Amino acid sequence: MSVGDHVLVRRFRYYARRLDAWARRVTPVGLAVRAVVWLTGVAALVIAAAPVVNPVGGLVLAMVLASLATGWPGTIWVGLLEFAAVAALVVAVGQGVVSLVEVGLVAALLYLHHTTAALAAQVRTDTLLSAAVLRHWLARAGAVLGVSVVVGAGIVALPATQTDWPPSAYILVGVLAATAAAAGLAYLLLRRPESA
Amino acid sequence: MNAAPAEQSTSRPWRPTRALRRGGALATVPLLAAVLIGQVELVLLAVPFAVGTALSLARRPVAEAQPSLSLDQPTSVENGEVSARVQVARGDDRVPLLCVVNTEVSEWIRLRHGAGHFASLLREADTSTVRLTGTAKRWGPQRIGPATVRLSACDGLLVAERTALPAAPLSVYPLTDMFDSEEMLPRASGVSGIHRSRRPGTDGELADVRLFQVGDRLRRINWRVTQRTGDIHVNSTLSERDADVVLVLDSRHEAGVSGGVDGPDSVADATVRAAAAITDYYTRQGDRVALVEFGARLRRLRAGTGRRQLLAALEWLVRLDIDVRNVGRAYAPGGRLFSTVLQPPGALVVVLTPMLDAESANMLAVLVRTGRSMVAVDTLPERIRPAYHGPWSPAGARLWRLERENIIDRLRGVGVPVEPWRGRGSLDQMLRHVSRLAVTSRVLAR
Numbered sequence: 001m002s003v004g005d006h007v008l009v010r011r012f013r014y015y016a017r018r019l020d021a022w023a024r025r026v027t028p029v030g031l032a033v034r035a036v037v038w039l040t041g042v043a044a045l046v047i048a049a050a051p052v053v054n055p056v057g058g059l060v061l062a063m064v065l066a067s068l069a070t071g072w073p074g075t076i077w078v079g080l081l082e083f084a085a086v087a088a089l090v091v092a093v094g095q096g097v098v099s100l101v102e103v104g105l106v107a108a109l110l111y112l113h114h115t116t117a118a119l120a121a122q123v124r125t126d127t128l129l130s131a132a133v134l135r136h137w138l139a140r141a142g143a144v145l146g147v148s149v150v151v152g153a154g155i156v157a158l159p160a161t162q163t164d165w166p167p168s169a170y171i172l173v174g175v176l177a178a179t180a181a182a183a184g185l186a187y188l189l190l191r192r193p194e195s196a
Numbered sequence: 197m198n199a200a201p202a203e204q205s206t207s208r209p210w211r212p213t214r215a216l217r218r219g220g221a222l223a224t225v226p227l228l229a230a231v232l233i234g235q236v237e238l239v240l241l242a243v244p245f246a247v248g249t250a251l252s253l254a255r256r257p258v259a260e261a262q263p264s265l266s267l268d269q270p271t272s273v274e275n276g277e278v279s280a281r282v283q284v285a286r287g288d289d290r291v292p293l294l295c296v297v298n299t300e301v302s303e304w305i306r307l308r309h310g311a312g313h314f315a316s317l318l319r320e321a322d323t324s325t326v327r328l329t330g331t332a333k334r335w336g337p338q339r340i341g342p343a344t345v346r347l348s349a350c351d352g353l354l355v356a357e358r359t360a361l362p363a364a365p366l367s368v369y370p371l372t373d374m375f376d377s378e379e380m381l382p383r384a385s386g387v388s389g390i391h392r393s394r395r396p397g398t399d400g401e402l403a404d405v406r407l408f409q410v411g412d413r414l415r416r417i418n419w420r421v422t423q424r425t426g427d428i429h430v431n432s433t434l435s436e437r438d439a440d441v442v443l444v445l446d447s448r449h450e451a452g453v454s455g456g457v458d459g460p461d462s463v464a465d466a467t468v469r470a471a472a473a474i475t476d477y478y479t480r481q482g483d484r485v486a487l488v489e490f491g492a493r494l495r496r497l498r499a500g501t502g503r504r505q506l507l508a509a510l511e512w513l514v515r516l517d518i519d520v521r522n523v524g525r526a527y528a529p530g531g532r533l534f535s536t537v538l539q540p541p542g543a544l545v546v547v548l549t550p551m552l553d554a555e556s557a558n559m560l561a562v563l564v565r566t567g568r569s570m571v572a573v574d575t576l577p578e579r580i581r582p583a584y585h586g587p588w589s590p591a592g593a594r595l596w597r598l599e600r601e602n603i604i605d606r607l608r609g610v611g612v613p614v615e616p617w618r619g620r621g622s623l624d625q626m627l628r629h630v631s632r633l634a635v636t637s638r639v640l641a642r
Binding site: 025074075076078079082083086089090093094100103104106107108110111114115117118119121122123124126127128129130132133136137140141143144145147148151152155156158174175177178181182184185186 | 310313
């Protein structure tokens with residue numbers, strides 16, 4: 001039996017052919033969407049985890065998780081990356097080693113990662129996207145981030161103006177806000193839509 | 197004209213995606229963390245997720261979407277435009293939908309964006325449309341589809357079940373070029389037309405100058421000959437009639453690999469394109485053209501004329517099925533059975549055959565012996581090569597070609613004009629043979 005007939009060689013050829021076929025089908029826009037998923041995922045996790053973990057280890061973890069999320073954007077890997085970033089940021093904020101700007105930056109990056117992954121889960125790398133899809137996605141992401149900046153600024157500024165509140169009031173407001181957010185989203189999802 | 201939509205599949209309700217669950221969780225978990233550790237900065241993490249999810253869900257799709265696949269035109273020609281559309285009917289809903297269409301097409305349909313997944317945004321109410329355009333590269337029964345359609349709404353937070361749409365059939369006609377010729381047909385018949393018949397008549401082409409007879413019209417007197425000879429002579433003309441043409445397509449053998457309209461021809465390509473060009477030419481002239489398949493099915497398209505007959509012939513040609521598996525053992529209808537479909541007996545018979553076996557040559561020889569006016573068009577492409585390669589292949593192929601040339605020469609010897617088909621320019625050469633047949637039959641008639 002020659003080397004070319006070995007099962008590993010045949011298997012390697014098979015995957016090489018599949019890779020070649022994929023490379024022929026892939027579209028630049030499909031790749032760009034995945035690239036955004038990867039870049040925002042890595043950036044968010046690196047910035048969030050840098051103050052609390054080894055930088056090299058954090059970078060490797062970020063790249064591995066981001067690669068998995070990019071390859072399978074409709075699976076649990078996207079959520080794992082985002083929750084890892086949130087957990088790292090919670091620890092960093094608790095230790096007081098991260099600034100407000102960094103929190104805002106991570107929030108923006110995580111949202112971009114989330115919404116791009118939601119788009120990438122619907123389209124494959126060889127999908128030809130019309131320009132209207134990308135325009136709509138960009139406009140919506142920009143609008144969400146713009147509204148979030150305004151809302152976030154108001155939330156951050158609120159405690160500074162109400163310094164005479166007791167700590168329990170902040171806890172109550174926070175719990176109420178979390179409950180309201182969850183209830184509001186559940187209502188939006190479960191309500192019976194009316195005719196336009 | 198809009199083709200009828202392909203069979204419709206059922207619609208599915210919308211269901212949340214993993215992205216929606218993720219967005220909801222990321223909108224609440226940071227808020228709880230902020231409360232637990234007393235850090236308001238963490239609220240910032242939740243804000244874009246809460247805002248984004250709320251904005252997306254604020255406008256949910258109202259109606260269930262019902263996609264369908266249809267063709268703009270159910271027919272096309274080689275190198276012609278092919279256009280299909282996926283229509284998504286959804287009532288008065290104006291919520292933007294992301295529509296991902298995955299279409300399969302026949303081998304000879306080239307979609308402009310390529311076969312595969314195509315995503316577009318649907319905004320309009322009632323019925324939104326995704327257009328799929330491309331080019332047909334070869335004649336035959338083609339199809340666009342089957343296709344799968346996946347719809348998502350609310351920026352990927354809600355998704356409908358994947359819908360499978362059946363294929364839309366498309367008839368691609370062979371390409372026929374405009375052609376013009378002055379050659380005449382051997383046996384014109386009927387009551388009107390443009391060919392010179394053997395019968396005298398008025399207002400036709402000059403046939404003879406003869407002595408005046410009682411009943412001849414004065415305006416037909418040839419004064420020049422009358423003055424020269426001293427006797428009254430009149431011009432005699434032949435009436436103009438249309439003709440019957442029967443095209444016989446040898447559908448028993450396929451050889452060669454088709455490259456579509458821009459590539460090399462196979463036997464089927466050459467046969468169908470030649471038949472389409474000849475039919476186009478004669479039906480345009482007003483002649484009656486019938487088509488017959490020399491093969492197992494012995495299909496026949498009855499004689500007709502004009503554009504309607506041309507379209508019927510093209511549709512008939514699209515269904516020509518040459519079975520490549522039967523090479524060497526294809527069924528040939530018997531002479532008596534075959535002659536019953538070659539009506540009327542006085543029609544010009546044009547046989548399109550690759551002459552790949554003795555049955556084809558026998559059929560030609562029998563036809564010419566029965567006294568029919570006929571022309572054979574050799575549809576074997578010039579650059580065809582044997583399918584198998586070995587050390588003896590070149591010598592074998594050369595021997596086979598010599599044998600085939602020998603058969604063709606013998607057919608010519610018994611009076612079968614054989615003209616190889618080399619594209620649409622061959623039609624003039626073929627018609628020259630037809631014209632010679634006409635002269636021969638006039639001489640025999642005298």
